[in-house]
Amino acid sequence: MSAKSLQELFVEELRDAYDGEKRLTKALPRMAKAAESDELRSAFTNHLRETERQIQRLEQVFRTIGEPVRGKKCDGLMGIIEEGKSAMEELDEGPVLDAALIAGAQRAEHYEIAAYGTLAYFAEMLGNDKAKNLLGQTLDEEKAADEKLSVIAKSKVNREALMGAGMEGEEADEETPRSGRGSSRGNGASRGMAHDRSRGGVRGNAGGRRRSR
Numbered sequence: 001m002s003a004k005s006l007q008e009l010f011v012e013e014l015r016d017a018y019d020g021e022k023r024l025t026k027a028l029p030r031m032a033k034a035a036e037s038d039e040l041r042s043a044f045t046n047h048l049r050e051t052e053r054q055i056q057r058l059e060q061v062f063r064t065i066g067e068p069v070r071g072k073k074c075d076g077l078m079g080i081i082e083e084g085k086s087a088m089e090e091l092d093e094g095p096v097l098d099a100a101l102i103a104g105a106q107r108a109e110h111y112e113i114a115a116y117g118t119l120a121y122f123a124e125m126l127g128n129d130k131a132k133n134l135l136g137q138t139l140d141e142e143k144a145a146d147e148k149l150s151v152i153a154k155s156k157v158n159r160e161a162l163m164g165a166g167m168e169g170e171e172a173d174e175e176t177p178r179s180g181r182g183s184s185r186g187n188g189a190s191r192g193m194a195h196d197r198s199r200g201g202v203r204g205n206a207g208g209r210r211r212s213r
């Protein structure tokens with residue numbers, strides 16, 4: 001990154017966001033296809049349409065500063081999308097894969113929330129109200145998309161992942177998860193990942209929730 005001013009950093013970050021959104025327009029249809037839950041599939045399809053509008057908004061932002069519309073490889077989203085691909089390759093279609101898709105999609109949304117929060121604030125600092133509003137709209141959409149995924153995870157997908165086949169491993173969580181105490185656990189989406197064949201052993205929110213073993 002060669003930015004020497006906030007204005008230049010703003011442009012760099014815009015290019016990163018632009019590339020990330022482009023990648024997501026390719027990933028979301030694959031995720032929709034892999035999803036078993038109708039709700040989840042339509043959430044991905046709706047967010048694909050939103051993502052297309054977000055790309056147009058970024059193009060408008062580039063115009064407000066007279067910069068060419070250009071992307072620059074977003075390593076962050078590329079990595080998150082790669083992880084999602086692995087899940088789709090390794091898991092059979094069903095509630096556990098759905099839970100994994102949500103876990104991955106929420107990582108992407110959080111990444112975007114951070115990016116657009118920063119971008120909107122940079123636009124404000126730079127006195128570019130038009131850009132600030134456009135980026136703020138996208139920020140709100142990303143937050144809503146994240147919320148929607150949490151609702152789907154909590155209302156249905158994670159419970160089905162828990163009840164379904166797939167708890168055969170010794171990794172199965174013995175804690176009684178049907179006791180309705182899911183609300184203290186962030187989005188709850190990584191719940192279904194409990195028996196995921198995690199490479200590297202990093203496992204979402206597993207930390208500190210199994211003290212009685």
Ligand code: FE
Binds near residue numbers: 024051054142
């Ligand atoms: Fe987006």
Ligand code: ZN
Binds near residue numbers: 016017020073076077
């Ligand atoms: Zn990035």
Ligand code: FE
Binds near residue numbers: 108142
């Ligand atoms: Fe998004």
